[in-house]
Amino acid sequence: xxxxxxxxxxxxxxxxxxxxxxxxxxxxxxxxxxxxxxxxxxxxxxxxxxxxxxxxxxxxxxxxxxxxxxxxxxxxxxxxxxxxxxxxxxxxxxxxxxxxxxxxxxxxxxxxxxxxxxxxxxxxxxxxxxxxxxxxxxxxxxxxxxxxxxxxxxxxxxxxxxxxxxxxxxxxxxxxxxxxxxxxxxxxxxxxxxxxxxxxxxxxxxxxxxxxxxxxxxxxxxxxxxxxxxxxxxxxxxxxxxxxxxxxxxxxxxxxxxxxxxxxxxxxxxxxxxxxxxxxxxxxxxxxxxxxxxxxxxxxxxxxxxxxxxxxxxxxxxxxxxxxxx
Amino acid sequence: xxxxxxxxxxxxxxxxxxxxxxxxxxxxxxxxxxxxxxxxxxxxxxxxxxxxxxxxxxxxxxxxxxxxxxxxxxxxxxxxxxxxxxxxxxxxxxxxxxxxxxxxxxxxxxxxxxxxxxxxxxxxxxxxxxxxxxxxxxxxxxxxxxxxxxxxxxxxxxxxxxxxxxxxxxxxxxxxxxxxxxxxxxxxxxxxxxxxxxxxxxxxxxxxxxxxxxxxxxxxxxxxxxxxxxxxxxxxxxxxxxxxxxxxxxxx
Numbered sequence: 001x002x003x004x005x006x007x008x009x010x011x012x013x014x015x016x017x018x019x020x021x022x023x024x025x026x027x028x029x030x031x032x033x034x035x036x037x038x039x040x041x042x043x044x045x046x047x048x049x050x051x052x053x054x055x056x057x058x059x060x061x062x063x064x065x066x067x068x069x070x071x072x073x074x075x076x077x078x079x080x081x082x083x084x085x086x087x088x089x090x091x092x093x094x095x096x097x098x099x100x101x102x103x104x105x106x107x108x109x110x111x112x113x114x115x116x117x118x119x120x121x122x123x124x125x126x127x128x129x130x131x132x133x134x135x136x137x138x139x140x141x142x143x144x145x146x147x148x149x150x151x152x153x154x155x156x157x158x159x160x161x162x163x164x165x166x167x168x169x170x171x172x173x174x175x176x177x178x179x180x181x182x183x184x185x186x187x188x189x190x191x192x193x194x195x196x197x198x199x200x201x202x203x204x205x206x207x208x209x210x211x212x213x214x215x216x217x218x219x220x221x222x223x224x225x226x227x228x229x230x231x232x233x234x235x236x237x238x239x240x241x242x243x244x245x246x247x248x249x250x251x252x253x254x255x256x257x258x259x260x261x262x263x264x265x266x267x268x269x270x271x272x273x274x275x276x277x278x279x280x281x282x283x284x285x286x287x288x289x290x291x292x293x294x295x296x297x298x299x300x301x302x303x304x305x306x307x308x309x310x311x312x313x314x315x316x317x318x319x320x321x322x323x324x325x326x
Numbered sequence: 327x328x329x330x331x332x333x334x335x336x337x338x339x340x341x342x343x344x345x346x347x348x349x350x351x352x353x354x355x356x357x358x359x360x361x362x363x364x365x366x367x368x369x370x371x372x373x374x375x376x377x378x379x380x381x382x383x384x385x386x387x388x389x390x391x392x393x394x395x396x397x398x399x400x401x402x403x404x405x406x407x408x409x410x411x412x413x414x415x416x417x418x419x420x421x422x423x424x425x426x427x428x429x430x431x432x433x434x435x436x437x438x439x440x441x442x443x444x445x446x447x448x449x450x451x452x453x454x455x456x457x458x459x460x461x462x463x464x465x466x467x468x469x470x471x472x473x474x475x476x477x478x479x480x481x482x483x484x485x486x487x488x489x490x491x492x493x494x495x496x497x498x499x500x501x502x503x504x505x506x507x508x509x510x511x512x513x514x515x516x517x518x519x520x521x522x523x524x525x526x527x528x529x530x531x532x533x534x535x536x537x538x539x540x541x542x543x544x545x546x547x548x549x550x551x552x553x554x555x556x557x558x559x560x561x562x563x564x565x566x567x568x569x570x571x572x573x574x575x576x577x578x
Contacts, residue, residue: 085412214427218412223376225480226400226428271415 007275011282015067018289022063025293027300028054065191066292066306067285069251070261071198074284076243077258078277079205082216083236084144087266090259091244094151097253098158099128100245104252105165105177114187118249125245128154133237144219147237183254183307185292197246201239202278208232209274216273254307256314257284267321287313327352327515328373328484333382335365335372341380343369344539350531352483355510356517357529357546361559364537366519367408370486373517374405386484400428404482406473408489408519418464418472419457422448425479444479450505451475452498466493474502478509485509487518491525503528523574526550534558550574 023035030038034051043049076091084093092098103124107117132154136147162181169177179186205212211232214222223229247254261284262276270276291309298304328350335343342365350356358366372379375391384391386403394402404425414421426440448454451471456464464472470493477485490506491499503525506516510530517533520526532549534542536558542549552574556563562577 087413210424210427210430213416214424216412217414217424218410220376221407221410221412223396224374224400224405224407225424226397228396266415272420 007270007279008282011279011286015282015286015289018286019063019067022066022289022293023055023059025297026054026059027297030054061190062185062292062296063289065189065194065250066185066289068191068194068198069185069247069254069285070257070288071281071285072194072201072243072247073254073258073288074261074280075198075201075205075277076240076247077284078262078273078280079212079236079240079243080258081262082212082273083233083240084148085216085218086144086148087263088259089148090256091240091247092155092253092255092258093148094132094241094244095128095154095158096125096241096244097248098155098162099131100125100248101181101253102158102161102165103127104180105162105169108173108177108180109165109169111173118189121249122245125241125248128158129241129245137234179305180252181307182305183252183310184303184305185251186296186303189250191250194246194250197242198281201243202281204235205239205277206274208235209272209277212236212273212277251288251306254288254310256310256318257288260314260318261287264317264321267324327387328517329385329388330373331383331385333369333372333384334380335368336380337363337365337368341539342537343535343541346382346541348533348543350484350515350517352513352515353510354515354531355506355529356515357526357532358517358519358535359521359523359526359532359549359558360535361537364535366535367488369535370405370488370517370519374403374486375399376405397428400480400482402482403484403486404477404480406477406485406487406490408492410473414461416461417458418453418461418468419444419448421461421472422453422475422479425476425481428480440479443481447475447478450478452501467495467498470494471498471502474505478505483514485514485516487516489519489521491520491522499525523550523555527573 020035024030030051034048035055037048038052038055043052073091077089080089080091080093081087100121101124103120103122104117107120112120132147132150136143136150166174166177211227214225214227215229215232219229262280265276265279265283270279288306288310291313292306294309295304295306330346330348333343333346334341335346358369360366368377371377373384375384375394386394386399391399423440423444426437426444429440430437448457451474453468453471453475456468461469461472474490477487487506490502494502506518507528510516518529526532527546527550529546531543532546534549534554542554552563552565555574563574564577565572565574567573
């Protein structure tokens with residue numbers, strides 16, 4: 001455990017630094033003093049009151065939402081990579097985001113209120129989870145390849161339906177839909193629920209981290225070492241699905257985090273799940289937090305979808321790490 | 327220690343072995359011989375509780391395998407798999423330490439006795455110098471020794487080994503045979519799938535599987551008789567030496 005602490009400490013410091021950057025950056029310039037005053041002391045003047053509102057009502061909730069989104073996606077990526085025995089699996093491979101997107105875009109097409117759209121996205125995600133679970137979990141025989149293919153096929157189906165919606169949608173709604181599909185945090189609401197999911201997920205799977213280590217050697221080997229494999233796989237599926245749903249509800253389908261954060265850490269030598277899971281969550285959180293800062297400042301006051309920046313950074317970094325490996 | 331009653335083994339829709347009864351006692355070293363596809367691996371999986379036999383039942387210490395919680399069973403019964411195609415990212419020492427999984431008491435507590443055992447096992451399998459090297463960079467033979475070391479770190483009373491000598495050089499084949507014998511002398515029971523008749527001759531008992539439902543078992547000297555093996559493997563054999571030093575070799 002002790003050899004894990006430096007890595008986690010470094011990542012935690014980076015997370016704090018990222019948070020401070022996120023509070024600074026924005027279309028209204030604030031000094032370090034403004035930020036500290038707003039965070040620590042009651043407002044004295046009108047200007048300080050505005051700064052305080054910007055920090056507490058806009059930037060901090062947005063930063064927390066961005067961080068928890070990235071952390072959930074990365075944690076879900078770690079879990080699915082163990083479950084599917086594929087280091088490049090990502091939280092969307094099981095069709096969860098496709099289902100959520102179908103619900104959300106369907107609701108947008110129908111012109112419903114924001115809350116109805118959130119509920120529709122949630123229902124779509126649950127439907128996708130249920131379909132994949134029922135089709136791939138038969139009589140205790142859980143084949144990771146079947147699970148993976150079921151998710152891929154389902155995702156392809158969702159993609160076709162999403163294209164259909166985009167094709168028939170009125171011009172005015174197209175931008176909102178595209179932003180949702182690319183991953184966008186500008187409508188992110190309160191992230192309290194997502195934080196609860198994150199804390200529970202890390203707590204539960206840190207507790208059985210050595211079972212994850214054993215399972216990463218393959219199901220048969222894990223069974224020979226004494227892991228109750230089927231219940232563990234069901235728990236991983238449930239945990240990863242919950243994390244993905246919570247993240248998608250906040251920020252749409254933000255790509256590359258779930259695949260990149262755990263894989264980059266592994267290539268840097270972090271492999272024990274007791275360390276990998278919290279470290280990947282921190283790294284994913286920092287990544288999305290900084291990507292979102294770029295998304296809302298580079299073209300300010302225009303806001304861009306955060307998913308564009310995770311992809312712009314994620315693709316070259318991942319290609320670099322992969323080419324280094326061979 | 328281990329008892330099989332009326333065991334039938336089937337794979338790919340074919341029954342490979344039926345009505346098999348046998349008992350392995352503490353201190354015994356058993357070899358399982360047979361052609362490719364004769365059900366050796368499937369039999370070992372059934373004995374380890376990793377797969378259900380087509381029929382019949384397996385008992386360990388008088389209790390049916392299915393009645394054991396998985397973790398408790400893994401403290402007593404360990405298996406070396408023939409193949410393991412999973413990529414592992416950690417070091418060799420981490421890999422061997424995973425063998426302590428069934429013994430861990432708390433998810434966060436240390437395990438000094440286990441760490442000492444891992445260090446000893448690494449030395450026994452000539453792996454101490456490689457302990458901190460990434461597992462993925464090891465050679466085929468070193469990986470095989472790492473798998474063996476992991477099983478030794480698991481420290482079960484019943485060891486089921488599927489081709490433990492594959493990929494090993496001559497010196498490490500001999501060394502592994504010696505370590506298996508030492509485990510048997512220490513009160514363990516071992517069931518080992520082998521293809522090398524010379525090493526099979528150093529086991530106490532031999533089980534032959536013909537792949538068509540038939541089987542034979544007995545003392546090694548009785549089972550490793552030239553005519554019987556020629557029928558089993560379908561090739562010509564020659565006997566070298568005589569008495570205890572006699573062994574059978576293929577004629578090419």
